Amino acid sequence: MNDANDADPTFRPGETLSRLYPEVRAGGYTRHDGFIEFYTRVNALLDADSRVLDFGAGRGLWAIEPFPELHRRLRGFHERVAEVHGVDVDPVVLDNPTLKSAQVIEPGGSLPFEDAGFDLVVADHVLEHIAEEDAVRVSAELLRVLRPGGWLAARTPNKWGMIGIGARAVPNDLHTRVLKRLQPDRKAEDVFPVRYSMNTRRALSALFPPPNELVVYGHASEPTYFGSHAPAWRVAQLVDRLTPPALAPTLMVFVRKG
Numbered sequence: 001m002n003d004a005n006d007a008d009p010t011f012r013p014g015e016t017l018s019r020l021y022p023e024v025r026a027g028g029y030t031r032h033d034g035f036i037e038f039y040t041r042v043n044a045l046l047d048a049d050s051r052v053l054d055f056g057a058g059r060g061l062w063a064i065e066p067f068p069e070l071h072r073r074l075r076g077f078h079e080r081v082a083e084v085h086g087v088d089v090d091p092v093v094l095d096n097p098t099l100k101s102a103q104v105i106e107p108g109g110s111l112p113f114e115d116a117g118f119d120l121v122v123a124d125h126v127l128e129h130i131a132e133e134d135a136v137r138v139s140a141e142l143l144r145v146l147r148p149g150g151w152l153a154a155r156t157p158n159k160w161g162m163i164g165i166g167a168r169a170v171p172n173d174l175h176t177r178v179l180k181r182l183q184p185d186r187k188a189e190d191v192f193p194v195r196y197s198m199n200t201r202r203a204l205s206a207l208f209p210p211p212n213e214l215v216v217y218g219h220a221s222e223p224t225y226f227g228s229h230a231p232a233w234r235v236a237q238l239v240d241r242l243t244p245p246a247l248a249p250t251l252m253v254f255v256r257k258g
Helices: 015-020 034-044 069-075 091-095 132-145 162-168 172-182 201-207 230-242
Strands: 051-055 083-088 101-104 118-124 146-157 213-219 250-256
Touching: 015 230, 034 069, 034 118, 034 146, 034 213, 034 250, 083 091, 091 101, 118 132, 132 146, 132 201, 201 213, 201 250
Parallel strands: 051 083, 051 118, 083 101, 118 146
Antiparallel strands: 146 250, 213 250
16 A cells, blocks of 8 residues: 555655654654544434535645645545535635635625535534634534434634634734744635634533533643644643643534434
């Protein structure tokens, strides 16, 4: 079997990633990879008949920029399910090549779909951008379009984790400038204001109460948000090892509609 670098010659792990996580050279992923952790569980909730809504689908970065082949296979579930539809507040979603249909919505607005029409809604790094005044409506709309027994799968920074605290310490008008310094290869159009109104266990419990089933757990991935700064990565690794699970930098959120 070819490894990820053979399958996708455009992907090369960065020097800092390779030095601190040498296993990335064998297959293109590390033992802490949050992308694989999240999308492995997403795939376990899907079958060939699933209808999926990609909430905050964006331009489909994983499909148009260099990614390890295993990541592409896990994220490319549109090739293994019945349909994937997408919505976003940014018109770039109209150019997303992985969607059966794409629509632009207003922040906090209604979703243009019938009740109980989807088996799964995926929201990958989206909930942190929902404004406080929109959180109740957004959560209600996500539940409305799910069939009973369907799942919402979300990955988002923990408000009380290192990423969340750091992001909230930077005013939104400086967010792009700071990220450009830390991650010089990140495009400005992929940076959005952060709100953190749906990013604690308490908030999620209030927004998705019983009879819905809420599963939330913390996860610590590689500190790629520090760009290629190896000393900062080492500090972040130490902080992650000393941090209790409740304060892990990322929340994996799964809600089964009751």
